[in-house]
Amino acid sequence: xxxxxxxxxxxxxxxxxxxxxxxxASQSVRVYLAWYQQKPGQAPRLLIYDASxxxxxxxxxxxxxxSGTDFTLTISSLEPEDFAVYYCQQRSDWPPFTFGQGTKLDxx
Amino acid sequence: EVQLAESGGGLVQPGGSxxxxxxxxxxxxxxxxxxxxxxxPGKGLEWVSYTSGSGPTVYYSDSVRGRFTLSKDNVKxxxxxxxxxxxxxxxxxxxxxxxxxxxGPGGLWGQGTMVAVSS
Numbered sequence: 001x002x003x004x005x006x007x008x009x010x011x012x013x014x015x016x017x018x019x020x021x022x023x024x025a026s027q028s029v030r031v032y033l034a035w036y037q038q039k040p041g042q043a044p045r046l047l048i049y050d051a052s053x054x055x056x057x058x059x060x061x062x063x064x065x066x067s068g069t070d071f072t073l074t075i076s077s078l079e080p081e082d083f084a085v086y087y088c089q090q091r092s093d094w095p096p097f098t099f100g101q102g103t104k105l106d107x108x
Numbered sequence: 109e110v111q112l113a114e115s116g117g118g119l120v121q122p123g124g125s126x127x128x129x130x131x132x133x134x135x136x137x138x139x140x141x142x143x144x145x146x147x148x149p150g151k152g153l154e155w156v157s158y159t160s161g162s163g164p165t166v167y168y169s170d171s172v173r174g175r176f177t178l179s180k181d182n183v184k185x186x187x188x189x190x191x192x193x194x195x196x197x198x199x200x201x202x203x204x205x206x207x208x209x210x211x212g213p214g215g216l217w218g219q220g221t222m223v224a225v226s227s
Binding site for chain 2: 032034036038043044045046049050053055056087089091094095096097098099100101102
């Protein structure tokens with residue numbers, strides 16, 4: 001089973017800042033990594049699929065990069081609605097599909 | 109409107125059973141790969157089950173295999189997750205999600221249904 005480790009666990013930033021979230025896989029997942037955003041009481045929302053492709057309707061400030069074992073989600077300039085929990089998830093070697101433990105992005 | 113809707117959650121005693129439904133609107137559920145994902149209170153996301161849509165392929169996580177069973181109803185455009193021998197650690201919000209970009213959870217999620225296992 002591929003283990004995904006996200007860092008940091010919590011990131012405290014201000015609106016307008018640049019956010020950099022990391023996801024590291026225990027073995028190569030090629031480019032088959034997705035990023036989700038989740039707000040309290042809501043279902044996850046797909047942001048990025050296959051490492052760098054934005055899902056429909058996702059603003060351009062969300063940028064995914066990486067391949068192999070190291071991936072990054074960058075939010076270029078934080079908007080107030082971006083403060084949430086972010087998860088990475090792999091579909092390279094499945095079952096099972098695995099998720100990272102999440103990074104909480106909160107307002108400084 | 110294109111959407112997924114889960115139902116069937118509730119409070120059940122340990123060892124009991126529940127059947128969750130995932131119903132699609134605005135599209136044919138069986139043209140897509142569908143996954144169930146759950147989230148325990150205050151915890152992260154955990155994949156539970158996968159079906160290939162129209163095909164016979166079904167997978168389960170180790171934590172639910174042998175206790176949970178997927179079934180389909182083409183007429184109702186619905187999937188069902190039969191959950192037996194429920195345990196306290198099955199307590200979670202259960203989501204169904206459509207695999208829009210290859211296998212795995214994807215771009216369309218239901219609102220979730222809460223399952224609480226407690227005596």
